[in-house]
Amino acid sequence: MTNVTIIFYSMGGTNVQLAKWAKEGAEQAGANVRLVKVEELAPESVINSNEGWKNTVESIKDIPSATSDDIEWADAIIFSVPTRFGTMPSQMKQFIDMQGGLWANGKTVNKVVSAMTSAQNPHGGQEATLLSLYTAMMHWGAIIATPGYSDPVVFGAGGNPYGTSVSVDQDGNMVEDVEAAVKYQAKRTVTVADWVKQGQA
Numbered sequence: 001m002t003n004v005t006i007i008f009y010s011m012g013g014t015n016v017q018l019a020k021w022a023k024e025g026a027e028q029a030g031a032n033v034r035l036v037k038v039e040e041l042a043p044e045s046v047i048n049s050n051e052g053w054k055n056t057v058e059s060i061k062d063i064p065s066a067t068s069d070d071i072e073w074a075d076a077i078i079f080s081v082p083t084r085f086g087t088m089p090s091q092m093k094q095f096i097d098m099q100g101g102l103w104a105n106g107k108t109v110n111k112v113v114s115a116m117t118s119a120q121n122p123h124g125g126q127e128a129t130l131l132s133l134y135t136a137m138m139h140w141g142a143i144i145a146t147p148g149y150s151d152p153v154v155f156g157a158g159g160n161p162y163g164t165s166v167s168v169d170q171d172g173n174m175v176e177d178v179e180a181a182v183k184y185q186a187k188r189t190v191t192v193a194d195w196v197k198q199g200q201a
């Protein structure tokens, strides 16, 4: 079976939901899935100053924190992060930066990777955020599997070929209906990872 790690960061819950949909999609495609979060770096006082952020932390307390083993174990990795000024959040960057040991031992090479994101605005930096993740992945020697326009479901979710993205309203609710696109992206990632595994075998 193909091993998939779904790794997310979220303060408001949007990327928790995207990650959970991706888990469903990957499992439907027959993968073994680990759903993990990256560690919070913001001070507790900041998190506690916002009810929504506090609720998110509480709601994901039982989801394990990502470790290097989750990367080494995976044939495919799906990332989900909010846009932070047009780039990935420092929490995810910190996790990626902690994988230097794996990278130095060639353990990040040939991982099939794909990414999703959310932002407040429909043009708030989604593509740039995904590119920031994919730039790091090129250094890992990973194989980037984007949805492109490989299925009509992508158009229905706003048409982002870099990876599924969604905007959120003032209350933090998703504006576009992206569930089917997320599940499609996860299935496609598993399919590409299957091909790579079979090719290597």
Ligand SMILES: Cc1cc2nc3c(=O)[nH]c(=O)nc-3n(C[C@H](O)[C@H](O)[C@H](O)COP(=O)(O)O)c2cc1C
Binding pocket: 009, 010, 011, 012, 013, 014, 015, 016, 081, 082, 083, 084, 085, 086, 117, 118, 119, 120, 121, 122, 123, 124, 125, 168, 172
């Ligand atoms: C520090 C910070 C920077 C942000 N930068 C942007 C931005 O550049 N563009 C944008 O549209 N939204 C921006 N947002 C809004 C978040 O991207 C949005 O709330 C997020 O996608 C929600 O994801 P989450 O619920 O998983 O935390 C920013 C939010 C924060 C806290």
